Amino acid sequence: MAVKIAFLSFAHMHANGYARQMLELPKGTVEIVGIWDRDPARAKKMAKALGTKAFASRDAILAKRPHGAVVCSENVRHREDTLACAAAGVGVLCEKPLATTVADAKAMVEACTHAGVALMTAFPCRFYGPALRLKEQLDAGDLGEIVGAATTNHGRQPGGWFADPKFSGGGAVMDHTVHVADMLRWLLGREYTRVYAAIGYNRFALTKKAVGKRTVDDAGIVSLEMDNGAAVSIDCSWSRPAEYSTWGDVKLELVGTKGVARLNLFRQRLLIASAKTGRLQESCWADEKDGGAPGEFIRALREGRPPSVTGLDGLRATEVVEGAYRSAQSGTPVALPLV
Amino acid sequence: MAGRTASDNLRVGLIGAGMIAGAHSGCYRKMDGVTVAAVWDADRARAQKIAAAHNAAVCASREELLKACDVVDICLPTPFHLENIRAAAAAKKPVISEKPLGRSLEDCDAAIEACAKAKVPLLVGHVLRFFPEYSALRDIILSGRIGDPAVIHLRRVVCSPGGPGTWYWNYEASGGCVFDTAIHDLDWLLWTLGRPVSVYGLGHRDPANTRDYALITIQFPGGAIAHLQSSWAHDGFSTSFEAAGSEGLVEYDMEDAVPLKVAKIGGDAGGGGKVVPESPLAKSPYQLELEHFMDVIRGKAKPIITPAEARASVELALACLDAVAGKKVVTLSKGKAAPKAKAKAKKKVKLGAEHPE
Numbered sequence A: 001m002a003v004k005i006a007f008l009s010f011a012h013m014h015a016n017g018y019a020r021q022m023l024e025l026p027k028g029t030v031e032i033v034g035i036w037d038r039d040p041a042r043a044k045k046m047a048k049a050l051g052t053k054a055f056a057s058r059d060a061i062l063a064k065r066p067h068g069a070v071v072c073s074e075n076v077r078h079r080e081d082t083l084a085c086a087a088a089g090v091g092v093l094c095e096k097p098l099a100t101t102v103a104d105a106k107a108m109v110e111a112c113t114h115a116g117v118a119l120m121t122a123f124p125c126r127f128y129g130p131a132l133r134l135k136e137q138l139d140a141g142d143l144g145e146i147v148g149a150a151t152t153n154h155g156r157q158p159g160g161w162f163a164d165p166k167f168s169g170g171g172a173v174m175d176h177t178v179h180v181a182d183m184l185r186w187l188l189g190r191e192y193t194r195v196y197a198a199i200g201y202n203r204f205a206l207t208k209k210a211v212g213k214r215t216v217d218d219a220g221i222v223s224l225e226m227d228n229g230a231a232v233s234i235d236c237s238w239s240r241p242a243e244y245s246t247w248g249d250v251k252l253e254l255v256g257t258k259g260v261a262r263l264n265l266f267r268q269r270l271l272i273a274s275a276k277t278g279r280l281q282e283s284c285w286a287d288e289k290d291g292g293a294p295g296e297f298i299r300a301l302r303e304g305r306p307p308s309v310t311g312l313d314g315l316r317a318t319e320v321v322e323g324a325y326r327s328a329q330s331g332t333p334v335a336l337p338l339v
Numbered sequence B: 001m002a003g004r005t006a007s008d009n010l011r012v013g014l015i016g017a018g019m020i021a022g023a024h025s026g027c028y029r030k031m032d033g034v035t036v037a038a039v040w041d042a043d044r045a046r047a048q049k050i051a052a053a054h055n056a057a058v059c060a061s062r063e064e065l066l067k068a069c070d071v072v073d074i075c076l077p078t079p080f081h082l083e084n085i086r087a088a089a090a091a092k093k094p095v096i097s098e099k100p101l102g103r104s105l106e107d108c109d110a111a112i113e114a115c116a117k118a119k120v121p122l123l124v125g126h127v128l129r130f131f132p133e134y135s136a137l138r139d140i141i142l143s144g145r146i147g148d149p150a151v152i153h154l155r156r157v158v159c160s161p162g163g164p165g166t167w168y169w170n171y172e173a174s175g176g177c178v179f180d181t182a183i184h185d186l187d188w189l190l191w192t193l194g195r196p197v198s199v200y201g202l203g204h205r206d207p208a209n210t211r212d213y214a215l216i217t218i219q220f221p222g223g224a225i226a227h228l229q230s231s232w233a234h235d236g237f238s239t240s241f242e243a244a245g246s247e248g249l250v251e252y253d254m255e256d257a258v259p260l261k262v263a264k265i266g267g268d269a270g271g272g273g274k275v276v277p278e279s280p281l282a283k284s285p286y287q288l289e290l291e292h293f294m295d296v297i298r299g300k301a302k303p304i305i306t307p308a309e310a311r312a313s314v315e316l317a318l319a320c321l322d323a324v325a326g327k328k329v330v331t332l333s334k335g336k337a338a339p340k341a342k343a344k345a346k347k348k349v350k351l352g353a354e355h356p357e
């Protein structure tokens, strides 16, 4: 029997990728029951593109009793949409960041636990082959004890609601800290004990263009300590200019007592110079294993087990973000966990 | 050089004949108007080896060396810089000293005072200023080509310098990777962005196993954030940087900047091939630096690096050490820094304001 999936909002364009990854799973694995979106026009458009139906309300789509729902609404609406799913007994694959505050994340984890439904945070980086191979080598002890990690998850100003904290909950720190923060917890099997952040607002021309009179953080160096004393830094800045060859990167340099590893998740790429674009561009062919995060979500629903990436993982990453903003405000490190 | 007389020639006395002295020695051999005339090192065999390449005298003492040279070049472990700078100044010899100027601010102040009193130049080897990629990055930033600098990464990773048991692994002597090695990047930051407001750091130190590592965040008055990755825990030497500004981005990775790679099939690494990277430069940054220092000593150039700037780099490096050791934020004062006892020197060595161009 196919796993029935509802899509709640395409505000985050990752919903499109998740839908396509699900449709690429072996025939008969997934049935997309439809799409609901606060923007009815977008729901119609995406339903047409994916060969499914648009629903007029969230209640209506949840009444179809899907097994799971993909929540890709604006960050601040993750809580509301997830709680509605939990109340309807529907499992959730929620776009990152799980929530914009620790309180929201906690409420989501509790609601899903209470309702006995799956809650998975979409952290796709865990599903790329090179990341999985690095994890194997770390687990085998090839690098010894990891004592430091300098990392980046650069991006380009995404514009739209991402640049409006009313909907996004914050800028670059909200958007681009959680991927690597989660990867390191997963790779090293360790928790964070403290966070310090240096954050800049409206630093980049693209931001100034996107935000109008608002201010949004677009530069950040987040420093973290792990429970083995390891030193970590994450550059989450939206620092790639429009003229740059690609959207950004995910790079990790891990220093261990027995060796060093440098992971550049999207290094497998072509460089293309074209008069049509007037600049050098990259085309990347990195792929995710077994349908990536959506594939894992579907398998977890089928097998009636918790997904490998949980709501708690999303909560821990959200703690890093909230701690980072608090730290930048106070100018001092903030102890973790927050809850 | 046409028209040069023997009296134009500067005789260098090399104090210390270790790793960096070897690099200086190679440069001096290629330079006009400079000869290495005397070498002194506590380890006579080392002094002999370098002296042989120059037909220079192997000295039994510093006093002997000072009598045989016009310029003193100090290539000793950092804690020994001061006493040798003092001795050279007392003998009225212009001084070239390797970086860091001293292990403490007190040492720096005393060294600066001694040279000022003797009216001899004090030229500190912050060689990064002579690396074309780093001076170009500075020019790009100062020209406004990438707009306002927002986030700057500087990465300098090395495998255990000196090796176990050497002075490098005596933290009191070298200050570890941050004080000895990241100071290059700190000096570049001061040179380019001026005096920062605060420093935060995390790290790992295990000298017994020759590992030292730090991640440092530095914030500047205009809002720029710098991040340093400093390591003596890597497998080899590597540097890279990135500067993101409001209007653009600059990237550099030493490992991508190798214009010639020659691989011999079945080379001496056993079955595998051997890659031989070469410096792409006609003149090494060390030679450019030493040529500039000689020009300053001849009165032909103003120093690209002043003693006050070398002191400011030490001050910032000490703040970083403090931050990393305490995993805390260290706030930098607004430019007064010299200790009270050195009130007179204080004026000369005032920090900060002189840094931006």
Ligand SMILES: NC(=O)c1ccc[n+]([C@@H]2O[C@H](COP(=O)([O-])OP(=O)(O)OC[C@H]3O[C@@H](n4cnc5c(N)ncnc54)[C@H](O)[C@@H]3O)[C@@H](O)[C@H]2O)c1
Pocket: B016, B017, B018, B019, B020, B021, B040, B041, B042, B043, B046, B075, B076, B077, B078, B080, B098, B099, B100, B125, B126, B127, B162, B166, B167, B180
């Ligand atoms: N600019 C650069 O890129 C660079 C690179 C490496 C080192 N350095 C600096 O150069 C200085 C020397 O470093 P190194 O790598 O050449 O060290 P090293 O250990 O290789 O050499 C030091 C030499 O000094 C001699 N020595 C030690 N104490 C002495 C004393 N009290 N009197 C006389 N001789 C003494 C030793 O025998 C040795 O030959 C340090 O300050 C270091 O920070 C700069």
